[in-house]
Every structure is written in structure tokens, then in C-alpha cells.
Amino acid sequence: MKTILVAFDFSKNSLHTLDYALFYANWLKTGIHLVWVDNTSTPEHVMNIEQTLRIETKKYFDEIIEKYEPKLTHGKLEIHLRKGKVYSEVAMLARQIEASVIFAGTHGVSGYERYWIGSNAYRIVTSAPCPVITVRSDYEFSGNLKRILVPIDSSAESRQKLPFTANLAQAFGAEIHLLVLYNSTLRVIRNRMKSSADEAEKCLKEREIKYKLKEVETEKLVPAILSYSDEIQADLIAIMTEQTATAGSMFLGPFAQQLVNNALIPVVSVHATIQN
Numbered sequence: 001m002k003t004i005l006v007a008f009d010f011s012k013n014s015l016h017t018l019d020y021a022l023f024y025a026n027w028l029k030t031g032i033h034l035v036w037v038d039n040t041s042t043p044e045h046v047m048n049i050e051q052t053l054r055i056e057t058k059k060y061f062d063e064i065i066e067k068y069e070p071k072l073t074h075g076k077l078e079i080h081l082r083k084g085k086v087y088s089e090v091a092m093l094a095r096q097i098e099a100s101v102i103f104a105g106t107h108g109v110s111g112y113e114r115y116w117i118g119s120n121a122y123r124i125v126t127s128a129p130c131p132v133i134t135v136r137s138d139y140e141f142s143g144n145l146k147r148i149l150v151p152i153d154s155s156a157e158s159r160q161k162l163p164f165t166a167n168l169a170q171a172f173g174a175e176i177h178l179l180v181l182y183n184s185t186l187r188v189i190r191n192r193m194k195s196s197a198d199e200a201e202k203c204l205k206e207r208e209i210k211y212k213l214k215e216v217e218t219e220k221l222v223p224a225i226l227s228y229s230d231e232i233q234a235d236l237i238a239i240m241t242e243q244t245a246t247a248g249s250m251f252l253g254p255f256a257q258q259l260v261n262n263a264l265i266p267v268v269s270v271h272a273t274i275q276n
Contacts, residue, residue, distance in 0.1 A: 001100040001167060005033045007090050007124060010060060013105035013137040018064075020135050020266070021103040022071055023143065028171060031075020034064070035093050037086045057081060087123035095129050101268075102132045106260060122257065125241055131164050131270045133236075134260050142235070145172040149234040151179045151225050152196050161270040162200050165238040166207055168268075174235070175210040179228050182217050222258045234265060241269045 006021045008014045018034070025032050036057060061079045069077045082089040094102055106121040125132045150165055169176050180197045182190055197213060204211045218224040229237055241256045260267050 001028055001171065002030050003033070003097055003099045004028075004030060005035060005090070005094050005097065005099040005102045007086070007102065007104040007120075008034045008036050010036070011105070013135075016137055016139070017103050017105040017135045018068060020139075020141055022068065023141070023145075024101075024103075025075065026071075026073045027145075029074040031072060031078065033078045033080060033093070033097055033099070034061070035080040035082060035090055036061070037089045038081070038083045039086050086120045087127045090124050091127040091129060099130050101130055102128050104132055104134050106134045106136055122260070125256075125260070125269045126271075128271075131268050133266050133268045135266045136264065139265060145174050145235045147177060147232055147234045147236075148174050149177050149179060149225070149229050149232065149237045150200070151181055151221075151237070151239065152193060152200060153181050153183070153221065161238045161240050161268075162203055164270050165268070166203060166209055168236075169209045170207060175212065176204060177228075177232050177234065178204075178211060178213045179225065180213065180215045181221055181224060182215065183219055183221060221255055222262065225259065226262060229263065229265065236265060237263055237267045239267060239269055241271055 001024075004021055004025050006014075006018055008018065018032075021032055038057075058079075058081070061081075065077050065079070080093055082093065090102065090104075093099075102124065104121050104124045121134055125134065145168070148165055148169055150162065165176065168174065178197060178200050180193055182193060184190065197215075201211070201213065214228065216224050216228070225237065228234075237259065239256050239259055256269060260269070
């Protein structure tokens, strides 16, 4: 995890997200790439307005660099100005710089859409070529990453988030909490979940990562995850996302979207197709 990309729009939320990303960058001894996307449609006869906007944006970024780059212990703040659809430009840049992780702000369940980060967070998550960590504007960061919650359900993809999460745990010396969610009485499904949990335990033991395992019977997956997150005072929740195309738009699966919306702590979303 050597390349960090932060989606930025100059809102208080994106500044809050940048502060959070700085913690990761300093711990991982790397710099940060900041990307701002102009998603306005500007007619050719008023191109001077667009040019003025980019000049002002560059000026604002100079102020951001002056304030935040000294906080980096390694590397620099690199600025990228793009034009187009926010989520597609962020994803394209992530591929170009081979980003290890993207940080994006979200306003959570309140759903404010004053800034594009709030309205595009889901599309960034589902279109990104790498894991995405979403951070709520009201999240109060303690300066630690000690406990990572990894829910395990009956999906075949559930276990695929473990390699990236294990890398994080090793880098920060964090403890992983495996939460097995039994939401079916069917033996074949329960056996599949038990098998996933066994594989996760084996992986963590081989990598000498501290972990705890808890099994829960529940029909309400999201409330159970959030409740256990509060119980253990988790610092991060790792989930899988479902990538589905409808009417040309990308969106999160229902459980993933509920978690990103309602979790008070950051959520790292990993695609089933992403291998780490």
C-alpha cells in the first residue's frame, strides 16, 4: 500500500478526509495524491470562465499544499486537476497512478448533496479499481487503528476482503475481529459460512495477525454488524461491494450501501474482483 489517492472538493468533509488519509500516509511512509474533478458542462463560447475556475482551483490547492504537506513525514502532496464525471475520472486516475487505496468523504445517512463527494461516493466505490475507504464528516478520529471488523456472510466473495484487510492489520499492528453472521437455518449455507471462517482463521494464523472470532445468529445483518462494531469499539469495518449496472449507473448492493450510510466509523469497501 504505497499509493494513496484522496478525492477532494474543498468541502469541510474532504478536508476531514484528507486529515484521516494523512494518518495512513505517515504510518505507511508514503505521499498523497489529491484529485479534484471539474464536472461542469461549459459551452465553448465561455471557455474563459472554465479557465478562470481552474486558475482559482490551482490557487486553492497551493494553499492546501502549504498547510498540509508539512504534516507529511514522507513524500509529497501531488495535485491532479481533471474534467469529466467525478467517479470515472477518479477511477481512471487511480488506474494511472496504480493507487493502492482511495479515500472519499461521505455525509452518511443524512444524504446531503451540496458537494459532489457526498453525491458521488457510491459511484467512486463501485467504479474504483482498488479498495475505497469512505469517511463520514462527523467521524471523530482517535489517531489509532487498533481494531478492524470483518463481517463474514454466506456469499462466496465474503472472504476475498481478507487479504487487503490483513495487509492493513499487519501494517498498523491492528487486531482483526471476524464476525460470522448466521442468517439462515439451511445447513449448506451455514457450512459454507463456517468454511469461510475457518479459512479466514487459517490465513490470519499463518500471517501471525491477532484476531478474535464471534458467531452471531441474526436476521438483520446491518444492525448486527453496527452493534458489534460499537461493542468492540472498532476503528474500521471491511466489507465487500456488489457491482451492478442499471440504466448506465453504478451503485452499491443494499447491505453495503446501508453500512456505508449508517456506520459512524470509516468503511473500507473491496470488490470481489480485486485481488491483493
